[in-house]
Amino acid sequence: MPTPSPKxxxxxxxxxxxxxxxxxxxxxxxxxxNPVLKHTSELKCRELLYSYHDPLKSIYVIKAGAIKxxxxxxxxxxxxxxxxxxxxxxxxxAIQTGFYPYSAIALSKTLVCEIPYESLLDYIADYRELQxxxxxxxGFRINQGQYIINHHAEQSLAAFILDIAARxxxxxxxxxxxxxxxRYDIGNYLGLAxxxxxxxxxxxxxxxLLQVQNKKIKIISADKLRWVSQEGLAS
Amino acid sequence: MPTPSPKxxxxxxxxxxxxxxxxxxxxxxxxxxNPVLKHTSELKCRELLYSYHDPLKSIYVIKAGAIKxxxxxxxxxxxxxxxxxxxxxxxxxAIQTGFYPYSAIALSKTLVCEIPYESLLDYIADYRELQxxxxxxxGFRINQGQYIINHHAEQSLAAFILDIAARxxxxxxxxxxxxxxxRYDIGNYLGLAxxxxxxxxxxxxxxxLLQVQNKKIKIISADKLRWVSQEGLAS
DNA sequence: CGCCGTATTGAGCGCTCTCAAGCTAGGTGG
DNA sequence: CCACCTAGCTTGAGAGCGCTCAATACGGCG
Numbered sequence: 001m002p003t004p005s006p007k008x009x010x011x012x013x014x015x016x017x018x019x020x021x022x023x024x025x026x027x028x029x030x031x032x033x034n035p036v037l038k039h040t041s042e043l044k045c046r047e048l049l050y051s052y053h054d055p056l057k058s059i060y061v062i063k064a065g066a067i068k069x070x071x072x073x074x075x076x077x078x079x080x081x082x083x084x085x086x087x088x089x090x091x092x093x094a095i096q097t098g099f100y101p102y103s104a105i106a107l108s109k110t111l112v113c114e115i116p117y118e119s120l121l122d123y124i125a126d127y128r129e130l131q132x133x134x135x136x137x138x139g140f141r142i143n144q145g146q147y148i149i150n151h152h153a154e155q156s157l158a159a160f161i162l163d164i165a166a167r168x169x170x171x172x173x174x175x176x177x178x179x180x181x182x183r184y185d186i187g188n189y190l191g192l193a194x195x196x197x198x199x200x201x202x203x204x205x206x207x208x209l210l211q212v213q214n215k216k217i218k219i220i221s222a223d224k225l226r227w228v229s230q231e232g233l234a235s
Numbered sequence: 236m237p238t239p240s241p242k243x244x245x246x247x248x249x250x251x252x253x254x255x256x257x258x259x260x261x262x263x264x265x266x267x268x269n270p271v272l273k274h275t276s277e278l279k280c281r282e283l284l285y286s287y288h289d290p291l292k293s294i295y296v297i298k299a300g301a302i303k304x305x306x307x308x309x310x311x312x313x314x315x316x317x318x319x320x321x322x323x324x325x326x327x328x329a330i331q332t333g334f335y336p337y338s339a340i341a342l343s344k345t346l347v348c349e350i351p352y353e354s355l356l357d358y359i360a361d362y363r364e365l366q367x368x369x370x371x372x373x374g375f376r377i378n379q380g381q382y383i384i385n386h387h388a389e390q391s392l393a394a395f396i397l398d399i400a401a402r403x404x405x406x407x408x409x410x411x412x413x414x415x416x417x418r419y420d421i422g423n424y425l426g427l428a429x430x431x432x433x434x435x436x437x438x439x440x441x442x443x444l445l446q447v448q449n450k451k452i453k454i455i456s457a458d459k460l461r462w463v464s465q466e467g468l469a470s
Numbered sequence: 471c472g473c474c475g476t477a478t479t480g481a482g483c484g485c486t487c488t489c490a491a492g493c494t495a496g497g498t499g500g
Numbered sequence: 501c502c503a504c505c506t507a508g509c510t511t512g513a514g515a516g517c518g519c520t521c522a523a524t525a526c527g528g529c530g
Contacts, residue, residue, distance in 0.1 A: 073465055074465045074466060075465075075466065079384075081381060092374060092377055093374070093377055093378055094374075095370060095371060095373075095374025095375075095377070096371065096374045096375045096377070096378050101378060121366070121367060121370065124366070125363045125366060128360045131356070131359070131360060131366055132356060134370065135330060135356065135369065135370075135373065136330060136331065138330075138370065138373035138374065138377065139327060139328070139329075139330025139331045139373065140330075140331045141377050142327055142328055142330070142331070142373065142376050142377055143328055143331050143336060146316060148383065148384050149314075149383050149424070149425075149426045150426065151426050151519090152485080153485080153486070182507095182508070182509090183508075183509065183510090184508080184509095189384070190384075191384045191385065191386050192486080192487090193486070193487055193488075194508090194509085195486090195487080195488085195509090195510080195511085196485095196486060196487075198509060198510055198511080199486095199510080199511080201509095201510095202510075202511085214494085214495080214508090214509075230308055230309045230310075231309060231310065386487090387517080387518095388517080388518065417475095417476070417477090418476075418477060418478090419476080419477095427518075427519090428518070428519050428520075429476090429477080430477090430478080430479085430518090430519080430520085431517095431518055431519075432477095433477060433478055433479080434478080434479080434518090436477095436478095437478075437479085449476085449477075449526085449527075
C-alpha cells in the first residue's frame with residue numbers, strides 16, 4: 001500500500017487545511033490561484049520570517065521546521081515569547097494592533113505557507129463554517145503557554161516537555177522526538193538559566209522520567225512527567 | 236450639562252459594545268429582544284460565574300467589579316490564571332474545547348452581560364464588519380499576560396501594576412486606582428509569595444515609584460515603573 | 471468595640487543564578 | 501581520513517533572591 005504523498009502528510013495536521021482546501025476546490029479549480037494561500041516558501045536556519053513592528057500582511061502556517069518569536073529588551077537581551085511547530089499558525093498576535101509585536105526567526109530549515117490576512121477575512125465572510133473555524137483557531141491560541149507560571153523550575157520544564165511532545169504529534173504524547181530549540185532558548189522562554197535546564201535534564205534522566213541525548217528526547221514515563229509538572233520532583 | 240446615563244458610561248468601554256448596539260438597532264427595535272445580549276446579572280463577592288469544565292454556553296462582558304479565573308491543582312492549591320476587568324470579555328478560553336478550562340469567581344460585587352456563544356456566531360455570520368471585530372477581540376486576548384515570564388519579582392510586579400492601571404482606564408495610565416484583588420491573588424498570579432508582593436510594594440513606595448495604602452495605588456512615576464519592569468530596581 | 475481576614479515585617483534557609491571550567495559533537499580544511 | 505575548531509552542552513562552586521514560618525499591625529464589618 002503506498003503511503004500518502006509528503007505534501008498531503010504535512011497538510012493533514014495543518015490548522016488551516018480545511019480553509020485552504022475549501023478555497024482551492026470551491027473557486028474556479030485550475031485557472032485561478034488559491035485565493036487564500038499565496039505561496040509556500042522555505043526559510044534557512046536563522047532566517048527572519050518578519051521583524052518587530054512590521055505591518056501585518058499575512059499569517060503563516062509552519063509546514064516543517066520550527067520558528068521562535070522574540071523581542072529585544074532595553075539591555076539588548078533577547079526574550080523569547082513563543083515557539084511555533086509544524087501545523088501551527090504564526091502571526092495572529094499582530095491582529096490587535098496591525099503590527100507584529102515581535103520578530104520571528106527560523107530555528108532550522110523551515111517551510112511556511114503564507115496566507116494574506118485580508119484575503120482570508122474576505123474569503124471566510126461568505127462561509128459560516130469557515131468563520132467558526134477561524135474563531136476556533138484563535139480560541140486555541142488564547143490558551144497556549146499557561147504552564148510557564150510555575151514556581152519551581154522542575155515543574156516548568158516538565159510541563160514544557162509534555163507540551164512540545166504533544167504539539168509535535170498532535171495531542172498524542174509519543175515517546176521519542178527531537179527538540180527544535182537549544183537549551184538557551186528553552187531557558188530564555190521559561191525564565192531559567194540554560195545551566196538550570198541542563199541540570200534538570202540530567203536529573204530527569206536519573207529519575208527515569210526520560211532519556212536525553214543532546215536534542216533527542218525519549219519520554220520514559222509521561223505519567224511521572226505529568227506528576228512532576230504539578231507536584232515537583234520530590235524524590 | 237447632564238452627565239451621560241450610568242448605563243451608557245459603562246458600555247462605552249465595552250469590547251462588545253459595537254456588536255451589542257448593532258444587534259439592538261438592526262433587529263425589530265422594540266418588540267424583539269436583543270439577539271446577542273441575553274441579560275445582565277449581578278454577582279455577589281465570591282460568587283461563581285461558572286465552574287471548571289462547565290460546557291460553554293455564553294461568554295460574558297464585565298460591566299463593573301472584577302473576576303478572577305483559577306484552577307485547583309492536585310494538592311488542592313488554587314492557581315490563578317487571569318483577571319478580568321470592566322469592559323473585558325471572559326469565557327473565550329472555552330472556545331477551544333467547548334468547556335471552560337477554569338472556574339471564574341467574582342472578586343467583589345460584579346456586573347456581567349451574558350452573550351450566548353451560538354447566537355453571537357449566528358448573528359455575526361451576516362455582517363462582515365462584525366466578524367472582523369470578533370477576530371480583533373480574540374486577537375487582543377492572544378497577547379495578554381506576556382509579562383509574567385520575568386526573571387525578577389520586581390519586574391513582574393511593576394509590569395503587573397502598569398498592566399492593571401492601563402486596563403482599568405483603557406490604555407491611558409492614570410495616576411490613582413484601586414486594585415481589585417488581594418496581595419495573595421497577585422502573588423499567586425505572578426508566581427510570587429504574598430509576602431514578597433507586600434515587601435515589593437513597600438520598596439516601590441520607598442523608591443518613589445508609587446504610593447500604596449492597602450488596595451489604593453497612586454502611581455507617582457509611570458516612567459520609572461516602566462524602567463523597573465524592564466531593568467529591575469537597581470538602586 | 472471587638473473580631474477576623476488581610477497586610478506588613480522579620481529571620482533563616484534553599485533553590486536557582488552567575489561565573490568559570492571541561493566536554494561533546496558536528497563541520498571544515500589540509 | 502584525520503586533526504582541528506567552534507558552538508553548544510554539561511558540570512561544579514559560591515552568592516543572592518525569594519520562599520517559609522512566625523509574629524505583629526491594620527482595617528472593615530458586625
